[in-house]
């Protein structure tokens with residue numbers, strides 16, 4: 650099984666630190682979402698894993714080896730970093746065939762990945778005529794060409810239409826089911842929530858969180874219950890009597906904080922209050938992520954000196 654191991658990794662550009670003593674591991678059989686605000690160091694970390702840049706200190710390895718030491722690397726690691734990287738004057742097919750030849754990958758894989766990424770019918774068109782979404786698909790085709798156990802994708806949903814977004818989600822889930830190691834950066838929280846099992850979150854080059862997604866959300870967003878009844882006043886009094894923090898919205902629905910559906914349902918039923926609607930409101934990844942990054946900003950932003 651091939652993991653990505655980042656150990657005490659630091660990258661400095663001039664006087665700035667893009668990546669700051671970062672340590673984490675990306676394991677096989679799951680999709681790891683790679684999150685963080687603009688400039689947090691995600692792309693730099695991916696470039697360091699792919700040997701496109703040299704660390705100032707620390708290591709980044711794939712299956713225990715630095716990328717530069719991998720034999721036929723496209724068979725070990727597939728990556729999409731910049732969809733604009735392909736030669737515009739080549740056809741998609743010629744681009745993939747050149748990549749395949751340099752890594753002793755059989756030509757039939759080219760047709761397989763063109764099919765898999767939905768590009769078969771446009772494979773003989775020059776890449777410069779491709780839309781951004783088509784280029785993304787071509788970048789993903791290149792990443793999958795060598796059937797690699799490790800896949801790194803930097804914002805793969807960029808430019809994809811709604812169908813493409815569903816397709817990428819299912820592709821990522823399948824790659825993880827096949828036992829591959831999948832690291833995917835994104836700024837789209839709903840998207841990430843739909844495919845990630847694990848999250849690695851960076852802020853200013855440092856590791857802020859490395860947790861299963863559900864744990865990450867549950868640790869930061871308290872569960873709430875939404876409830877509607879024929880008699881809001883009775884429900885409100887009942888909830889207050891039992892120490893629940895509840896608020897009624899204009900549409901007559903109550904939101905009860907720090908509560909579970911089973912407890913509120915039982916309470917109402919025991920009191921003979923008829924329930925018209927009862928639902929758990931699970932925290933979202935977006936809420937949890939914004940909570941974490943806001944806390945981080947508060948912690949790191951220096952307070953302005955008071956004017957005299």
Ligand SMILES: Nc1ncnc2c1ncn2[C@@H]1O[C@H](COP(=O)(O)OP(=O)(O)OP(=O)(O)O)[C@@H](O)[C@H]1O
Pocket residue numbers: 662665666667685686687688689690691692693694
């Ligand atoms: N070649 C470079 N020279 C100088 N600074 C760089 C270089 N590459 C990245 N940086 C800086 O390193 C920091 C991290 O950038 P990086 O692109 O890794 O962040 P990111 O998390 O991928 O951001 P985004 O979400 O915007 O893509 C930024 O401050 C960026 O300006």
